Amino acid sequence: MDAYKYIKEAIIHGKYEPGMRLGEESLAKELKLSRTPIREAIKQLESEGLVTPLKRGVSVRHFTREDIQQIYDLRTLLEGYAASQAALHRTDEDIKMMKEANDRYEEAINRYKEADLNSIKEIVNFNQQFHEAIISACKNPHIYFHLSKVVVVPLVFRSFYWYDAFELKRSLEVHKTILSAIQNQDSERARVAMTEHIYQGRDQVLAHLEEIKKIHVLKEDTHD
Amino acid sequence: MDAYKYIKEAIIHGKYEPGMRLGEESLAKELKLSRTPIREAIKQLESEGLVTPLKRGVSVRHFTREDIQQIYDLRTLLEGYAASQAALHRTDEDIKMMKEANDRYEEAINRYKEADLNSIKEIVNFNQQFHEAIISACKNPHIYFHLSKVVVVPLVFRSFYWYDAFELKRSLEVHKTILSAIQNQDSERARVAMTEHIYQGRDQVLAHLEEIKKIHVLKEDTHD
DNA sequence: AATTAACGCTTTGTATACAAAAGGTCAATG
DNA sequence: CATTGACCTTTTGTATACAAAGCGTTAATT
Incomplete structure (x- = not known):
């Protein structure tokens, strides 16, 4: 291998x-x-x-809370830009790819049972497919090159695994907003919606990190 | 080595x-x-x-005209953001570094004699130092990480070597605008000035590419 | 004469052997 | 008892040898 x-x-x-x-x-x-x-x-x-x-x-590498903040700032910048460009340059084929990925994302979310690892993996996958469809539609391969290195980092924390049904539904709704903005070639709306979407993701990761920290503190206490 | x-x-x-x-x-x-x-x-x-x-x-790697366009789009995005963040987070020490780099940049430009390779190398160096001082002042090492890979590309074309005295003076003036915006913590002004500065750089490189293409066409003609 | 098959040469991919540097341990000395 | 120095072990850095995969050339056949 x-x-x-x-x-x-x-x-x-x-x-x-x-x-x-x-x-x-x-x-x-x-x-x-x-x-x-x-x-x-x-x-x-x-x-x-x-x-x-x-x-x-x-x-x-160990990523600190500060790293996460900075990396997400970068990601909002890049992926927000990607969404705005996608709105300007998208073809019908691009739209088809996004729709397909997002439909599967929706199905997977509807099938979702709490704490089922397999269904979560599926959800993560289709989410990624949707985002990649957008990046691909912006017709700037260099964006993809850099974003692919930015996106990896939060995966280390597997914060997606902590999403509950409500958060998944909300994420799905934002996807739909982004998709229709891109379809309507409303680039500014696409950019803002994507930026907000990623900030929400950041908040999830940071909240997740806080949880982990608490657990660590508890463990430390029991050791005494 | x-x-x-x-x-x-x-x-x-x-x-x-x-x-x-x-x-x-x-x-x-x-x-x-x-x-x-x-x-x-x-x-x-x-x-x-x-x-x-x-x-x-x-x-x-061979970079096409399209690559250059896309890479510069990326660079305006990233370095414009870096300038705006630098305006928010800069310390006195950061300002000192920028001033120092830019003063040397100015001196080198004043010493500049047309077609003197050594003096051009000096100019390129201090220009880089100024930009790096800004990126460092924005306090997001991840930005630096990605920008350092973006910035390299246009260097391959050595378009700076084609700058004339007027363009160098103009570049210097823009540097001063950016510097004072950052000093005044005017983040939006810093961002816009930096963005414009880099677009001017892009125009230079693209014009340079056109020149090269013309020369190639001439050569082809002589071969017939 | 053209196309293809086979052979050989060149260049990369992988393994291993050897050199050098870093880290740890133990003993000797202050 | 602590600190330092020497040695020994472990692990990385570099070189080389060998295996495998492309590529080109040549020759043979249609």
């Missing part, structure tokens, strides 16, 4: 936790490869900022 | 021209290294988009 993809997935899925050291030898044994391809994968991840260099080797 | 830096510089300075194939063996011989560190450097450059994968190996 491709070492780069494997390690990246492992980081996103939390198999390798933030701060954890990534030794070349152990990765090589785990993937049944030699150290050479492992090193190349690590170099790539390093240049994307998913791992940080140590004095020796690398460790999985 | 570090293979990554070396190859990157060589691409920026035009030693390796767009479309040129980068063979591992030949690079290894040139840098007096084995293929292993070369491969790692290439992987990094690939993930930054400076080289593109072939069926076998990589070649120096």
Whole structure:
């Protein structure tokens, strides 16, 4: 298997936790490869900022609350712009792709049962498909290049897994607003709706982080 | 020497021209290294988009006119935002850095003699220092991370080398406008001035590209 | 003469071996 | 008892050797 993809997935899925050291030898044994391809994968991840260099080797990057704020600021900027451009440049084909992704998103949300991991994975997938359809419609591949590196970060926190039925419905409604703004070529409306949508996502992640922090504090207390 | 830096510089300075194939063996011989560190450097450059994968190996990426348009759109967005945030978050120390860089920029422009490569390099350097001071003042390292990859591209065309004395003076004036807007914490003014500044840069590069194209057409004609 | 198949050469992908640097441990000394 | 220094282990950095995959060239056949 491709070492780069494997390690990246492992980081996103939390198999390798933030701060954890990534030794070349152990990765090589785990993937049944030699150290050479492992090193190349690590170099790539390093240049994307998913791992940080140590004095020796690398460790999985730890993102602070401040990082999340800043990264989401970046994402609102880029993806808001992408939505506005999509409104200007979208073709019928683009609209079809967005509709399709969002319809499946809706179906998955309606099928959703609380705490069913599989159905959540499905939802996350179709959500991503919708956003990618928009980015693709804005006809600027360089935007996609940068956004793909920005979007990865919050996935590490898997905050989507904490969404309840109400939040999912709300997210779906905003998607529909964005979609119709793009269809109507109302670029400013598309930009604002997308920006707001992503700010809502940020609030979810930050709230999630607070929950985690509380739990940690509780654990610390029990240890005393 | 570090293979990554070396190859990157060589691409920026035009030693390796767009479309040129980068063979591992030949690079290894040139840098007096084995293929292993070369491969790692290439992987990094690939993930930054400076080289593109072939069926076998990589070649120096060729940027079209459309690429330039799109990349500059991205840059106005990011660096305009950076300027607006710098206006909000700047410290006295930040202002000092900007002033210093821009003063040196001004001195270098005043010393400027037409077609003197060394003085142009100096100018390019202080210009970069000024822009970096702003990005640093916006207190969002992630912006810097992405901008540093966006900014590299136009350098490949070395359009700055075509600036005449008038354009340099104008650029200097805009710098001063941006600087005072940031000092006065006028974030919207800073954003707009920076955006305009970068659009002017884009126009320069695109005009430069047109010149190059004309020359190519002339050459083609002489060959017949 | 054109097309295709096969062979050989070039270049990349992977593994391994060796060199060098960093970190940890234990003992000796102040 | 603490601190430092030397040695030993672990891990990374680099080189090289070998395997595999493209690519071009040539020759053979239609």
